Ligand SMILES: CCCCCCCCCCCCCCCC(=O)SCCNC(=O)CCNC(=O)[C@H](O)C(C)(C)COP(=O)(O)OP(=O)(O)OC[C@H]1O[C@@H](n2cnc3c(N)ncnc32)[C@H](O)[C@@H]1OP(=O)(O)O
């Protein structure tokens with residue numbers, strides 16, 4: 325009798341929800357983004373104990389753990405869990421230039437940052453022994469914050485240049501002593517408007533201070549399949565290019581601005597080429613490439 329009553333409510337509610345989702349693109353968009361967030365939270369909650377048990381705490385090694393489920397030594401838990409999300413959302417990555425990651429020792433990887441979906445693109449190509457710089461607030465995103473902490477993400481306070489600078493100088497020391505690569509989003513925030521924001525300089529200071537190469541990585545624009553303003557979130561193909569390393573040996577603090585500008589120009593041109601759009605003129609909408 326009770327299960328009959330439940331069915332009486334559950335079935336019409338499910339039908340109503342399906343109808344609402346069908347009728348409202350905004351609701352559909354929100355539901356899909358929410359499902360992605362829920363997936364991240366759930367996957368992090370399930371993965372965190374494995375990271376804790378296996379490596380006993382915060383270490384970059386958590387990014388490349390032995391999989392406890394299938395015992396395959398090449399599997400890396402966090403990386404592979406996140407990489408599998410793309411199948412649920414119909415996303416595909418065409419990657420070029422992975423050989424450029426084969427540098428001896430540490431390096432600074434810089435890439436463009438369009439949305440929370442970037443975590444899938446990051447994990448698609450993440451090299452071994454690589455940590456990311458993230459905003460401090462991410463630490464409080466429940467289990468996602470925990471998994472980032474365990475994975476070795478370095479948290480900075482973007483509102484305090486002096487705090488960020490002192491954290492970054494600690495990172496520089498760890499990079500050389502522990503042979504760690506660092507992934508930085510030099511735009512400093514997400515930007516999905518079909519262009520790159522001007523770059524912040526932290527990544528380039530770090531590369532020059534530690535005399536390690538900068539490796540730019542560019543993801544094509546998401547705007548054709550993901551656009552919150554248009555409530556668009558469909559399947560799509562993302563082109564990714566790892567560009568050749570830019571060496572910094574012999575550079576000093578006076579070269580930071582030039583290095584930053586060189587990376588920005590190269591990455592922006594690559595971004596427009598990969599996205600099939602032309603350079604923006606005075607902020608106007610990009611035109612299709614010839
Ligand atoms: C299983 C399921 C899992 C689920 C899933 C998990 C996925 C697990 C992956 C997580 C992945 C995380 C992904 C996070 C993604 C973000 O959180 S992105 C946001 C956080 N990241 C960043 O902000 C990095 C980029 N920002 C920077 O580098 C900025 O330069 C800094 C360091 C924050 C400083 O910011 P600022 O003060 O606003 O900016 P800026 O204009 O660059 O600097 C001001 C002055 O200080 C100088 N300066 C800057 N830095 C330095 C320095 N280091 N030394 C000396 N001088 C410096 C500049 O040269 C400038 O001086 P001038 O040249 O103008 O004279």
Ligand SMILES: CCCCCCCC/C=C\CCCCCCCC(=O)OC[C@@H](O)COP(=O)(O)O
Nearest residue numbers: 361364365439440443464465466468512513514
């Ligand atoms: C118990 C507390 C529950 C908290 C719930 C939080 C809900 C969100 C949960 C999961 C979302 C998945 C996030 C995956 C990681 C996203 C990293 C990211 O892309 O961060 C944005 C940051 O780069 C720049 O931030 P802004 O563009 O400056 O803003």
